[in-house]
Amino acid sequence: MGYPNPPTFLKDAILKALANVVDPELDRPITELGFVRDVRIGDSIEVEIVTSTYWCSPNFIYMILEDARREVSEHVRVPLDKVRVYIRGHFDESRINECISKGISFNECYKEEAWGDLGDLKKVFMDKSLRSRLYQLTVVLLRYGLNYEDIVNLRSTDVIDEGYRIVIRGGDRILEISNGVDINIVRGYINTLKRLVGDTEYLAVWSTNGDRPRVSDIRDLVEGKGRLLRLSFNLNSELCSLLLESRLSRTAL
Amino acid sequence: MIVVETPDGRRHEVFVVDYHTHIWRGDRGNWLRPWLAKGWVDCFYDYHKSLSPKEYVWDYETFLYYGTERFIRDVFVDAGVDMAVSQPAYLQYFFREPFGNTEEFGKAALAYPERFVIGTRWDPRDGEDGKKQLEHDVRRFRVRPWQMRHVKLYTAEWKDVGGSLSRGWRLDSKEAFEFLEFNKQLGIDIQVPHKGPTVWPLDKDAFDVHDVDDAATSFPDLRFVVTHIGLPRFDDFVWIGKQDKNVYAGLAVATAFIRLRPRFFGQIMAELLWWLGPDKILFGSDYALWHPKWIIEDFIKFELPKDLESEYGVDLSLEVKKKILGENAARLWGIDVESVRRAQERDDITLKYGAKPPVIKLSKEHVY
Numbered sequence: 001m002g003y004p005n006p007p008t009f010l011k012d013a014i015l016k017a018l019a020n021v022v023d024p025e026l027d028r029p030i031t032e033l034g035f036v037r038d039v040r041i042g043d044s045i046e047v048e049i050v051t052s053t054y055w056c057s058p059n060f061i062y063m064i065l066e067d068a069r070r071e072v073s074e075h076v077r078v079p080l081d082k083v084r085v086y087i088r089g090h091f092d093e094s095r096i097n098e099c100i101s102k103g104i105s106f107n108e109c110y111k112e113e114a115w116g117d118l119g120d121l122k123k124v125f126m127d128k129s130l131r132s133r134l135y136q137l138t139v140v141l142l143r144y145g146l147n148y149e150d151i152v153n154l155r156s157t158d159v160i161d162e163g164y165r166i167v168i169r170g171g172d173r174i175l176e177i178s179n180g181v182d183i184n185i186v187r188g189y190i191n192t193l194k195r196l197v198g199d200t201e202y203l204a205v206w207s208t209n210g211d212r213p214r215v216s217d218i219r220d221l222v223e224g225k226g227r228l229l230r231l232s233f234n235l236n237s238e239l240c241s242l243l244l245e246s247r248l249s250r251t252a253l
Numbered sequence: 254m255i256v257v258e259t260p261d262g263r264r265h266e267v268f269v270v271d272y273h274t275h276i277w278r279g280d281r282g283n284w285l286r287p288w289l290a291k292g293w294v295d296c297f298y299d300y301h302k303s304l305s306p307k308e309y310v311w312d313y314e315t316f317l318y319y320g321t322e323r324f325i326r327d328v329f330v331d332a333g334v335d336m337a338v339s340q341p342a343y344l345q346y347f348f349r350e351p352f353g354n355t356e357e358f359g360k361a362a363l364a365y366p367e368r369f370v371i372g373t374r375w376d377p378r379d380g381e382d383g384k385k386q387l388e389h390d391v392r393r394f395r396v397r398p399w400q401m402r403h404v405k406l407y408t409a410e411w412k413d414v415g416g417s418l419s420r421g422w423r424l425d426s427k428e429a430f431e432f433l434e435f436n437k438q439l440g441i442d443i444q445v446p447h448k449g450p451t452v453w454p455l456d457k458d459a460f461d462v463h464d465v466d467d468a469a470t471s472f473p474d475l476r477f478v479v480t481h482i483g484l485p486r487f488d489d490f491v492w493i494g495k496q497d498k499n500v501y502a503g504l505a506v507a508t509a510f511i512r513l514r515p516r517f518f519g520q521i522m523a524e525l526l527w528w529l530g531p532d533k534i535l536f537g538s539d540y541a542l543w544h545p546k547w548i549i550e551d552f553i554k555f556e557l558p559k560d561l562e563s564e565y566g567v568d569l570s571l572e573v574k575k576k577i578l579g580e581n582a583a584r585l586w587g588i589d590v591e592s593v594r595r596a597q598e599r600d601d602i603t604l605k606y607g608a609k610p611p612v613i614k615l616s617k618e619h620v621y
Contacts, residue, residue, distance in 0.1 A: 025485055053299065054292035057450040057459045091292055092451075106456060113420065114456035121458055128488075224527070225488075231520050232488035238517060239484070242303035243296075250295070 017075035021067045024125035026237040044082040052240040065100045126196050126208045135226020137189040138218050140182045146170045148215045154203040254610040255333040260617045270582035273505035273537030274337040278354045280318040289347040304509040309544045321361050332546035333611040338370040346411035366396050367596040372403035377428035391439050399586040409449030421452030425464035445478045460486045469497040481506040495528045505537035511551045526567035536578045553613045571621040
């Protein structure tokens with residue numbers, strides 16, 4: 001590395017990589033949330049992260065920093081030890097930053113206070129994220145005339161994204177979705193599915209294990225559970241944005 | 254009390270209980286570990302600043318400590334709150350004297366037991382000493398049936414245990430269950446759990462409310478007011494609130510959305526009314542995080558957006574608002590509203606401070 005004047009494309013590539021990092025509690029990319037405060041490029045890449053409060057849970061911060069480090073390393077193709085991602089203005093920042101830079105696991109970092117790694121915890125939130133988007137997808141597809149059974153049985157290859165419209169073969173029908181909001185919902189679900197699970201045979205997926213939902217599962221989502229999940233994510237995200245704005249308006253963190 | 258005047262000329266008296274208020278000690282002289290204490294107060298201040306209307310934003314120094322006098326004027330005189338309930342978090346690893354200032358709130362409760370409703374807290378790591386303190390608190394403050402009926406349970410309290418730092422406890426632990434049992438003996442039948450970050454063990458979700466579910470199921474005689482509607486786990490809380498008949502929704506923090514984010518507030522209310530019903534929701538301002546005056550005024554005038562009303566099939570009528578603002582809490586704490594009103598008419602807060610019911614007028618455009 002060692003660019004005297006780092007090219008814009010490199011910074012853009014780093015920010016693009018960071019856009020793949022989602023705050024698990026808020027279900028939004030850290031770049032949209034304003035958590036990425038600085039990106040510096042020298043002998044190594046340095047990314048400074050700030051969260052909405054001094055008290056954010058170390059476990060979720062750890063997930064964000066680990067993901068950010070890995071994403072930057074993979075997308076910009078630099079070794080992990082040349083990527084430093086750190087948190088500022090957090091009660092446990094020295095410990096977290098040291099552990100992240102050494103690449104050690106959360107469990108090793110917090111061995112007196114943690115029993116296991118963060119995999120199970122992360123999965124809970126990834127499943128919630130997937131289901132909240134499956135709820136949105138289902139509502140759209142019901143509106144276009146599919147029934148619950150049609151939706152559960154849709155295959156991923158039944159969906160063709162043509163850019164300006166999405167065509168879906170469902171049941172014995174062919175649907176054309178050309179409304180921008182609906183297109184974004186369908187695309188948002190598919191992108192989330194790819195990010196969290198990968199390529200799947202069926203479109204409707206219930207958990208990050210790749211399980212399919214039952215008809216009663218998606219009916220429950222539509223009848224209340226999904227709406228609640230989506231609201232919960234949105235509330236958390238809104239509150240964090242407001243708090244961060246207030247926090248940054250103070251001079252010192 | 255507040256009075257709501259409707260366009261038909263009727264005057265509706267509304268009894269108001271704010272289930273979540275503080276007189277805290279955030280002043281610099283009380284900072285034991287300054288970086289932690291400041292981190293705590295700064296975070297509170299960001300909550301205050303980000304959701305309050307501009308004219309209600311305090312300067313930082315006032316926010317650190319405001320005392321009983323200011324509390325009386327803001328909460329009882331200006332806002333028209335009838336009874337204010339304390340919810341103290343002690344945070345003794347951060348502050349020299351408890352941040353949740355039981356000493357000062359307690360004096361006020363002894364002087365005005367029909368206005369200030371005191372509860373303290375417990376921590377299972379305090380063991381027998383904690384139980385003795387709790388007994389002492391009941392003896393000292395149970396001057397009316399509604400006093401010392403509740404405790405705030407802050408599960409992310411940091412504590413030095415035998416020279417090492419413990420950063421929290423769980424409500425479903427054996428030690429916590431012993432305290433819950435002890436609460437029953439003392440007549441402390443309302444538990445107000447509040448989740449905070451960094452609760453032990455750290456690889457689990459600090460805000461997970463499922464331990465409340467376990468405790469509520471195991472102690473059906475006790476009532477659990479989950480404060481801040483379980484945020485940031487609103488979805489999980491709602492399920493617990495629906496399943497456990499003894500779990501209530503405490504609106505502190507949620508109410509502050511009403512001015513700047515009314516759509517979110519509407520969605521929260523619609524969800525709570527749909528899942529829990531109107532009898533298990535309690536109004537709270539979290540004063541001095543937010544001033545109850547503007548929240549109450551906005552709440553009285555608030556209408557659920559039509560699309561939410563039809564989507565959820567719920568309504569937020571004046572009758573429902575009266576339940577949320579005071580009737581539900583009065584029932585929960587066993588408050589005799591008529592006797593309280595009679596006592597309030599003769600107390601200093603009426604006679605000396607001049608408290609009288611603010612009048613909120615609804616126009617013809619308002620639906621009530």
